[in-house]
Amino acid sequence: MKPVIGILAPFLTPSQRAAIAAAAEENGFALREFATAEELEENCAECEVLYGYLSPSVLPKARALKWFQSASAGVDQFCDPALWQNPDAVLTNSSGVYGVTISEHMICLVLMLMRRIPEYMACAQRREWGPQMPLRSIYGSTIAVVGTGDLGTSFARRAKALGARCVRGVKRSPAPAGPCYDETYTADRLKEAVADCDVVALCLPHTKETAGMIDASVLAAMAPRTLLVNVGRGSSVDQEALIEALNSGRLAGAALDVMVPEPLPKDHPLWSAKNLLITPHVAGNMSLGWTCEFDAQLFCENIARYRAGEPLKNTIDRTRGY
């Protein structure tokens, strides 16, 4: 009997489904596509491989699972060892797929804050011709990118292309962050890296190290003109400290696509924080054709690697969380 690949990926187009079916066939797998989370959960026990957007609650039932490729890049919710029946099962993520869409979202949010768009939209709602207000620019700016993976580097490249004067990469290891970064800082020098910046961009996974990393003391190290953007995981920001910094005017503005909790409840003080833009974790959604295309390609490539016993792309170290 052929080993079974189970997929729950409603975002795929027919041609992407066909490509995955062909890769499965070619490598000796039976493919089962599930239409709903419930259907997947009922049938997951027979699957050696799973792919798509799953709930972590599926994993304890996936008794035959040897490999799960998540369609999301953040996989912290799958790193609890108690979830896995087989401790040697491999977890891979979709890092590399979301860089384009999320970095464009970041450029959008940063420019909105720099160009006073929330104020101008409020004027337009009242049918008022707004005043000339001081605007700012990415051109000539200093930007710290905290987390220099796919998201951070996609953003750093775009900021540099728009004329940012100095782009600093902040990362764990001391090796240079890459050619689009003017400077590299290790995480222990975070406060130096964020000092005197126009923009601090957070592109971090949720891990033990990143949780609460942007606390009151790091916010206090930022200049009053700094704009903070977070598209990684909400847990990296001390939200109470952020709200305080925004409402007191010690920080010029912020934009969050991720926060804690999600969805944000109606009575949460983030909704009313000063100069804060909120988008509901949409920067990396699967509505862009080429995001799905990249993701399906990555899975097809990993199917062949898995069959050949080669190391899979984007393998996660579950003890680190990324």
Place this chain on the structure above:
Amino acid sequence: MKPVIGILAPFLTPSQRAAIAAAAEENGFALREFATAEELEENCAECEVLYGYLSPSVLPKARALKWFQSASAGVDQFCDPALWQNPDAVLTNSSGVYGVTISEHMICLVLMLMRRIPEYMACAQRREWGPQMPLRSIYGSTIAVVGTGDLGTSFARRAKALGARCVRGVKRSPAPAGPCYDETYTADRLKEAVADCDVVALCLPHTKETAGMIDASVLAAMAPRTLLVNVGRGSSVDQEALIEALNSGRLAGAALDVMVPEPLPKDHPLWSAKNLLITPHVAGNMSLGWTCEFDAQLFCENIARYRAGEPLKNTIDRTRGY
């Protein structure tokens, strides 16, 4: 007696003023700085050269005027021959100064429409976690830039750097629009150029030819997914036709930083058009330090050219209007 340069340029910093004073001195001019439009108007008769933001009403009183350098790039309001006492007086503009700030504003507005920001901001105002909506991207897009001067080309470069697949330049003369354009169209092929585009960006001066150029038939040639952005002059768009195209859903969205009239009156139907973003002619305001720096440098360079009898940079053909 030295010839007099009169300036009305409240945006200048002390060091920019000092640079202009030095250029005037070096080239044998007396410099008079005016604090208000009234003061300038009272004293303009003695000025051989004027620089800054002037009202057209000053020109008929400027009897000794031989050269006026406008601090704005659009100078249509100064092109009426009846304004000029001396028909040989030279008009120069500030083209080249605004490309950076205006093109960043354009990127911001285009991405806001692509990322459904107005809808997400409306959700946030109601403290509601918005739905996942289809987002779009500059990466992979097709963009027509109508008017390939400083503004258009600054935007084209940025769009290309963000991964636009095809950037078309639309211009009067058939010579290639420049290296950042994938294709060049002459203005008589406008409807072909705007067909099947994600974005149509208008960067046109006000002239006889551009007035009403984007009429109902050109709007009808655009695909339903097209987003229209205008940062040139409001007169190039037939606003009634635009409102109709937006409200009927034949056009996906638009963003205007310029319109007719400015300021827009409270009862104007543009305020309530569907999927329309309005900013009040602020994309090129003088609040950015380096915009002022570029503008002061341009004037200093032209002072030396004027004294040496060389052609001035940015000389306007008043019969064409740019």
